[in-house]
Amino acid sequence: MMSTATETIEGLVQRDYKYGFYTDVEADSAPPGLNEDIIRLISAKKQEPSFMLEWRLKAYRHWLTMKEPDWPHVHYPPIDYQKAVYYSAPKRRGEGPRSLEDVDPKLLETYEKLGIPLKERERLAGVAVDAVFDSVSVGTTFKDKLAERGIVFCSFTEAVQQHPDLVKNYLGMVVPYTDNFFAALNSAVFTDGSFCFIPKGVRCPMELSTYFRINAANTGQFERTLIVAEQGASVSYLEGCTAPMRDEHQLHAAVVELIALDNAQIKYSTVQNWYPGDEQGRGGIYNFVTKRGLCKGRNSKISWTQVETGSAITWKYPSCILLGDNSIGEFYSVAVTNHYQQADTGTKMLHVGKNTRSTIVSKGIAAGHGQNSYRGLVKVQKSAVNARNFSQCDSLLLGDKCGAHTFPYIEVKNTTGRVEHEASTSKIGEDQIFYCNQRGLSTQDAVNMIVNGFCKEVFRELPMEFAVEAQKLLGVSLEGSVG
């Protein structure tokens, strides 16, 4: 009989999530639940100045008046916010100055297993890393070297203590605590994150990076990242994330704010690989994230590149407010949903200044029962003379149980604006797979090749090391999704 190995496209096999391990460390955790006392506890643990506590409490009180958004194209049972733990930190060994050398070896080992060595000798060349474990930053590499150029790169907690004026000045400038439900929640309870400040005229000599790890069970991770590039400064920042495999869903609600002054450039790249849940849709991270950049100065540029492969639910719209004249916003995205993953992701480009330009390239890949939605807003305000936007949204379907959806919104209030939108949906055809097979390539290699080809325009925006990682990750994410 004829034997072709190509089974039906529904033949999904278990996907291998290699970051699903758990680190057994003694944790200092708050009891579950959310109230003003918990917020006071977090603020006290962080030894924050009073302005921070007040800000948190205002955010919390505002959050109580808000409703969880129901417009995204995702479905999940109601979240009980009183059940989550809002603070969990690995216990510190003894007192004294905190340096990487004092970090629990178990934690260092965890990051090593994740491919992020923190120890002096093995550090990644050319990349400074801030490692965030559950609610706290466990260490930041190359801090001193960066400080020589006046660059501040540290955990948010440290920034609040040592650079309160900078934090006070910029915190909430782009994403105020009133912005949306999840941003308000984050503002009330955020526990750590990274802070970068690149002073006037300085080009950051290395990639800055934060690696987020959720470890403890039932713990939400709420981190906040704030990056400020002063006049003429530039920085490239990378973000990576993973979590153990668990049957319960875990909440991740982060806020990222970017601020670029005159002639400054910020490039923000994410490879998001939170645990996506198993092939039945059990477990996985709920990822509700607010990311926004403000091109405050003239000729400034903010560029978002994201590769989203993880999370059970992704709700995320990295956006740019193009306030300064001639400023540029970019959004390059690859979002993959396999099994029962759902993603509602895209961007907002708000043109305010003259001659502002924005580019959107979104590549959505859906496999299994995955649902992938692109949601984007391009808004050209009256003041934005000669604004330009180009958007391209492509979807690739693997199999016939998945879905791709596009929700583009365009508002143009100035007649000199020019907005272009292109969209396409394609399927990996069996004829394409067979053609590759007939040339000697396995079905898996063929799918990887086609998917990588589809994502090429986004991958080439990623820094080198990241691009390689992203390609591999995509291969793993789609393993077994076709025949």
Next chain:
Amino acid sequence: MRDQHTDSMKQPILEITDLNAGVEGKPILKGINLAIYPGEVHALMGPNGSGKSTLAAVLAGREGYEVASGRVLYDGQDLLELDPEERARCGLFLAFQYPVEIPGVNSTYFLKAALNEIRKHKGQAELDAIEFLELVKQRMELLELGEDLLRRSVNEGFSGGEKKRNEIFQMAVLEPRLAILDETDSGLDIDALKIVSKGVNTLRRPDNAQLVITHYQRLLNYIVPDFVHVLAEGRILRTGDRQLALELEDKGYDWLLKEQGAAR
């Protein structure tokens, strides 16, 4: 016909015995027998719907084609037991009637991956980018292909003629043991036909073989076959030499079909 083989002691590359196959329960091939020995070029002709492309698809292992009975040996092993990619790695090459476009996948990258899979299978070292490009340059001249084709995505936006030439170019790089050309001549103008034929003839060697599927005699002016088989209604009605092809051109397929009908 068997006694015409120059060396009858040689093992055939392909040996099809009483092959019955079809699609969705509908029988198309009804008892095919065919042996192809090293160094031979066979032409398979026949009217539309006779089963020519079905035979090519079954040999390459395309999904959806069911073999009801019969045996196909490839270099002595059961071909039908192998996955399509394994058949390809063993040196079975199909030049597609309708080459498939793969947007976003660079032609050079694709072909290098294919060649290295085959080399790995043979236990040979994989070629690096530089060695591969040297090989490619050499083979490109043969097909008079523009270098820009290699920089483009696989078959994407290629004209019909470019796609067919690209198939033969891939064949030139992969150097198959058995090449099946499925109506490679259809849609080619006379210049392209000459180029493709030149490529095929150059690649002909004592240790490989070609099965050329065609509807028209025209291609056989350039690729001279050792054997011509006429396939109709799922059976090989007649086997001859080039003369048979010329006769067919003259009299049409009806002549053979009628004769066959009378014989029944």
